[in-house]
Amino acid sequence: EAQVTQNPRYLITVTGKKLTVTCSQNMNHEYMSWYRQDPGLGLRQIYYSMNVEVTDKGDVPEGYKVSRKEKRNFPLILESPSPNQTSLYFCASSGGRTQYFGPGTRLTVL
């Protein structure tokens, strides 16, 4: 089944404790992206990757890092999480027109 998976689905952490949210897709897509969703703001792009080893900032990249060492994986790294990064995060991949979203990761930073 074609899908985008994310882990963990839920995470509660404390300020400053480094964390990684994994994202994997099995559709051989070159393009992958991370979004955060906050009430009233829709989805905002954090980072995207056009291919392996090619990443670039989206609209809200501050406080986040990404890496793309393999085509299928695109982890999101929060080196020192802060409470304003409490949000719902979606990974997405695309082979052209349509973006396929993962199930989401709800992150709470205390």
Next chain:
Amino acid sequence: GQQVMQIPQYQHVQEGEDFTTYCNSSTTLSNIQWYKQRPGGHPVFLIQLVKSGEVKKQKRLTFQFGEAKKNSSLHITATQTTDVGTYFCAEQSFSGGYNKLIFGAGTRLAVHP
């Protein structure tokens, strides 16, 4: 920067009533995509509109792209409880050669039986 404004933010209807959400931009859109997100779920692609004045239908859903390609709408006829969710429009930008989506804030639809 680029921005798509979506209205209303929230709509509450009785089952069987119609529903419309609008997406507006101050600049010409290359194309517009529509997504649906069920409560607790993730955005799911519904459709893409590319041509000026384009109208597409999916069962009870009708999607329109304005003649000037600055606005779009999604109309649901005779809503059902299964239509509950948030509907997002998104402009697809090919700026710099990459596939970027700029989302509107979404319209949350509640349908009461």
